[in-house]
Amino acid sequence: MWDDFLHVLMFQAAHNTNMVLTSTIFLGAAGGMIGSFIYLRKRAMLTDTLSHATLPGVALGFIVAVLLDLNDGRHLPTLLAGAALTALLGGLCVQWIKSKTRLNEDVAIGSVLSVFYGGGIVLLSAIQRMEAGSKAGLETFLLGQVSGLSQSETQLIMLVSVVVIIAACALFKEFRLICFDEIYARAGTMPVLKLDMALLALMIVVVCIGLKTVGLVLIVALMIIPAVTARFWTDDTAKLVVIAALCGALSCYIGASLSASLPNLPAGAMIVLTAFSFFTFSFFLAPKRGLLSSSLRSHHA
Amino acid sequence: MPPPPLDVKNLSVHYHLQDEPALSAIDYRAEAGKLTAIIGPNGAGKSTFLKAVMGLIPSTSEKIEAFGKPVATQKDKIAYMPQRSSVDWDFPVSALDVATMGLYGKIGLLRPVRKKHKDEARGYLDQVGMADYADRQIGQLSGGQQQRVFLARTLAQNPSLYFMDEPLAGVDIATEKIIISILEQLKKDGKTILVVHHDLQSVGSFFDNALLLNKVKISEGPVKKVLTPSNLSIAYKSPVIANVG
Numbered sequence: 216m217w218d219d220f221l222h223v224l225m226f227q228a229a230h231n232t233n234m235v236l237t238s239t240i241f242l243g244a245a246g247g248m249i250g251s252f253i254y255l256r257k258r259a260m261l262t263d264t265l266s267h268a269t270l271p272g273v274a275l276g277f278i279v280a281v282l283l284d285l286n287d288g289r290h291l292p293t294l295l296a297g298a299a300l301t302a303l304l305g306g307l308c309v310q311w312i313k314s315k316t317r318l319n320e321d322v323a324i325g326s327v328l329s330v331f332y333g334g335g336i337v338l339l340s341a342i343q344r345m346e347a348g349s350k351a352g353l354e355t356f357l358l359g360q361v362s363g364l365s366q367s368e369t370q371l372i373m374l375v376s377v378v379v380i381i382a383a384c385a386l387f388k389e390f391r392l393i394c395f396d397e398i399y400a401r402a403g404t405m406p407v408l409k410l411d412m413a414l415l416a417l418m419i420v421v422v423c424i425g426l427k428t429v430g431l432v433l434i435v436a437l438m439i440i441p442a443v444t445a446r447f448w449t450d451d452t453a454k455l456v457v458i459a460a461l462c463g464a465l466s467c468y469i470g471a472s473l474s475a476s477l478p479n480l481p482a483g484a485m486i487v488l489t490a491f492s493f494f495t496f497s498f499f500l501a502p503k504r505g506l507l508s509s510s511l512r513s514h515h516a
Numbered sequence: 517m518p519p520p521p522l523d524v525k526n527l528s529v530h531y532h533l534q535d536e537p538a539l540s541a542i543d544y545r546a547e548a549g550k551l552t553a554i555i556g557p558n559g560a561g562k563s564t565f566l567k568a569v570m571g572l573i574p575s576t577s578e579k580i581e582a583f584g585k586p587v588a589t590q591k592d593k594i595a596y597m598p599q600r601s602s603v604d605w606d607f608p609v610s611a612l613d614v615a616t617m618g619l620y621g622k623i624g625l626l627r628p629v630r631k632k633h634k635d636e637a638r639g640y641l642d643q644v645g646m647a648d649y650a651d652r653q654i655g656q657l658s659g660g661q662q663q664r665v666f667l668a669r670t671l672a673q674n675p676s677l678y679f680m681d682e683p684l685a686g687v688d689i690a691t692e693k694i695i696i697s698i699l700e701q702l703k704k705d706g707k708t709i710l711v712v713h714h715d716l717q718s719v720g721s722f723f724d725n726a727l728l729l730n731k732v733k734i735s736e737g738p739v740k741k742v743l744t745p746s747n748l749s750i751a752y753k754s755p756v757i758a759n760v761g
Binding site: 255317385386387388389391392394395396398399401402403404405406446449450451452454455 | 533570571572591592594596598602603604607608609610613614617620621623625626627628629653669673
């Protein structure tokens with residue numbers, strides 16, 4: 216078992232496993248980066264809602280792909296397009312409930328999450344009864360799986376991750392400003408609404424490319440845990456983003472390797488637990504903000 | 517005659533789900549090159565006035581113009597300094613990072629912050645006596661120091677028109693002195709400055725003009741003309757004495 220794990224970790228497993236592992240590392244880096252801004256913008260719960268809102272889109276994408284006779288329904292671009300579409304719709308619903316009714320954001324977020332997820336589950340069971348299409352494996356979108364990604368799919372994930380990382384670097388200064396002081400940003404010349412939309416779009420893109428390996432239930436953790444972990448180690452936004460990207464990448468690398476080498480452990484859960492172990496380590500032992508150092512300091516004070 | 521730095525006509529603000537308007541039918545023209553205090557009791561709509569002018573909250577008006585053109589098109593000539601309470605002090609930025617934000621408009625969208633920008637921002641921190649704290653995380657500064665960093669950010673924008681929301685609220689004496697001397701320097705440089713101010717006692721000694729509000733405009737003009745006992749008792753609904761300097 217341990218040998219299997221090391222085998223995967225050292226990229227000595229089958230070629231396909233290595234490819235999946237590499238793409239997951241890219242995904243983790245992109246997730247950690249975008250997650251830093253999501254965390255600083257205080258949009259973690261919105262992210263969770265939008266990732267759950269991808270489920271009906273995945274199911275609808277599958278049905279469309281079956282109707283169009285694409286790869287027995289398991290045509291990743293179509294599934295991801297559906298996922299992005301319903302995530303966006305979920306986001307619009309949250310915005311609409313917030314602005315047009317007296318309900319608070321947390322009510323809007325909670326109800327959109329459960330209604331969209333419920334709708335997705337119903338669509339999934341309807342699909343199970345469909346004659347056509349090879350629906351086996353559709354449920355792995357919930358918790359993620361490292362096997363079963365084709366070469367072109369891993370390439371798609373890597374390519375999109377790189378694009379997300381480049382976009383996050385290019386917009387770093389703008390994202391930092393709208394996260395730190397939105398009112399000041401709006402008083403200036405910066406297009407704050409468009410930047411917020413860009414951040415939301417990048418977040419939905421990360422959710423979508425993470426659906427197959429991390430799964431939609433846990434993808435929010437891959438974005439938020441690395442960012443809060445990084446916060447323990449630095450007071451600088453740029454360093455926070457870099458550390459979060461490293462932590463996300465490392466969590467994916469170790470978590471996906473564990474999932475690939477041990478039987479019946481979903482990749483998403485292993486990745487999130489790995490990230491959580493980094494968080495726990497930092498929470499107790501980080502030099503300035505960790506629990507140990509701050510309790511030592513208050514003891515001396 | 518050049519158009520005034522700020523020309524507001526019939527500005528009203530009605531907050532969502534509130535019965536009374538926060539501001540009604542305000543007409544106001546700022547005098548160029550003057551230091552003006554916006555005064556009035558708590559809840560009079562002083563901050564609301566600045567926010568509405570900057571387009572940060574919904575409002576109705578016939579005209580909100582800066583230098584003869586709509587404010588929305590003149591934002592590169594205007595700097596707004598929000599109230600200190602509006603940000604998360606645990607945010608991972610340093611004093612230098614915050615001051616540099618004042619240069620973002622000049623740096624331009626998608627372009628990175630370079631060393632020369634940081635050096636320039638450091639100069640503004642130096643002006644407010646905060647150069648030694650450039651690398652300090654913003655939450656680890658005192659209230660007055662935080663306010664000075666925000667002022668440095670505002671100065672970095674190098675605008676012609678300044679809007680400042682309570683820059684002197686809750687600051688230490690050293691900070692107050694620095695802020696006042698910078699306001700005076702800006703005035704000498706021909707800038708127009710509008711400051712929300714809460715302390716009637718000091719209005720006369722710091723400011724040229726005043727705009728007295730309480731939901732409506734009660735008076736405007738030179739401080740001595742505005743701060744009369746009758747104007748103040750209308751604004752504060754009780755007798756108040758101000759030191760008109």
